[in-house]
Amino acid sequence: MSDLDMDFLVGADDDGRSRRRSRTSSGSGSRRGRRRRRRRNRGGFLAPMLAVIVLVGGIGAGGFYGYTWLRDAMTVEDYTGAGTGEVVVEIKDGQNASDVAQTLQEQGVVKSAKAFVNAVADANKSGSLQPGEYTMRKQMSAATAVTLLDPAKRLLAKVTLKEGLRLSDTLAQLAKQTGKPLKEFQRAAKDAEALDLPSYAKGRLEGYAFPATYEISPKMTPADILAAMVARFQETAGKDGLEKEAKALGHTAHEIMTIASIVQAESGSVEDMGKVARVIYNRLNGNPERELAMDSTVMYGLNKYGIAASNADLKSTSLYNTYERLGLPPGPISNPGDHAIQAALNPTKGDWIWFVTTDPKRGITKFTSSEAEFFRLKAEFEKNQAGG
Template sequence: MNIEDLLRETLSDMADEERPPAPDRFLRLRERRPRRRGLALVAATAVAAMVVGSTLVVQQISAPAPGDTVPRPAASLQAGATVNVAAGMRLSQLFEELSRLTGRPVAEFERAAKDGTALGLPSYAGRRLEGFAFPGTYEFSPTASPAEILRPMVARFEEAAEAAGLADGARRAGRTPLEIVTIASIVQAEAGRDEDMAKISRVIYNRLNRKMRLAVDSTVLYGLNKYGVEATLKDVRSPSPYNTYRRRGLPPGPIGSPGAEAIRAALHPARGTWLYYVVTDPKKRVTKFATTESERMALIEEYRKNLKGR
């Protein structure tokens, strides 16, 4: 009996002994006494089993010994896929990456994102996924549905929100949970370093409290589906609801996926009277803060000198 026959019989035995798990779960092999006819199989290779739909896919996970000519299992082996959701990543970027990995159209992920109940979105998200696909690395089967791929990202957001005390913290700050996530997303987009996040958060709160426009480039660019560091004069004249140069208050919702540090900063802004911040050295990601217009102009001059010095 060759190794392929052994493999086929062993899988048949496994199917008789256990009911397969739900399609979106991995089947972890438990240690058990190998049967005599499966002994050669166990000695030759380690086997991982995964349920994909109604098909049990078997993958060899240890290389054969040098000189071993035992053939690998079926040529149709299916490997899992991995996607990294970076802090600050927009849904449009995430969907393009998932489309590349799975071969599914972007439109399928866009449709899945609208079903807040299926994804487990918190009620305050307003059935909108932007801001709630938590940063991290996720593994999934290429045959998983868009909802099955996105759901763990929302679940991880919920864990981070609970750890940060987001709901209670929002009440203490006099804000809704959605407003906190929106502030966190702006902080994530604007901060070059984690240590600046709480200060940038304070600038946002101070400007909101004074009924000042936020005048944040990242929100303007998001509303125009553009990328970059600075908005142009044409950009800041746009009628987009995300144009915080023209509209007072926060934009309608998050502009990306904030990480845990940005959420903490939104809930616990630093103490200070700052109303402005300027990235004085983009290369080193140095951000400095100002309270008055004259202080702000001095920081802008420092920024220009740093540009000339490069």
């Protein structure tokens, strides 16, 4: 059935002739309209089809290049191999894996930060990156870079400072073991504010450069190192309750540190420290108060070393001559360790007034409350010295 027949049937009614006339009079225009619509429909279909064909044709012509671009965009750039040369990289406190990755990229160690972040994740070491300085190489694979950032491979010098060293000797040891100029340590030791010394230290580092083993990185300055020692002292003082306990004993924290330094210098062993501290307190609190009469303080004031002051030494006018002056000297004469500080805060109970290290080689010290016994012990010491 044609479109014309369909049109006739749809429009038919009882007045067939008028409908036919109407169709006949308008048929020519209707056919032209339908032809125009069909042409338009064919054009509307062809336009999007042409666009699809052009688009498909574009993919076909440039598909390889598009795939290559996408592949390169998704591939993380990385070097291969162990790299060359040498560069020191610092991981700072608080940096995460992304921060470290950026530093490594900027210094030419890895090709991309993303490669390093991926390598750290693959090695499950995101939480093991530790602050410090590390020796790396230029243009190395990210996976190799991760292995060189092992905390055990940090550039650190271990410096051990024993208890009882005077500050002058401590600075000399630091200069020798770190290779840094002694003058820089001496200059830094005078800057109490930069070192964050406690107020009761009265601006002097002597007594507050805590003896211990320190890990020192190449970038640490003498001021940094000394500040770390003071920080370690502050930690110990807080643990010991230094200020509170000193007040309970009727002394300042500075006085306790002075007593601790004398205890450190005069004791032959850790076991003797509490007794030496007791002798100091018994002399300070005696009625009447008596001189401390400690050879160690005399020798410090004269910048000498030894355990026995000569008669000439005892005539010194130094403020540290405790044979001539009552009470404690102005400040610590060494840098005591925690055992000596503990002894100063918790002296052993006893009535001893004197002690003599009768055998210095074996570290034997004897204590007495009898002056006659003291002279006998002194004779024993002189005999051992002569025999040695």
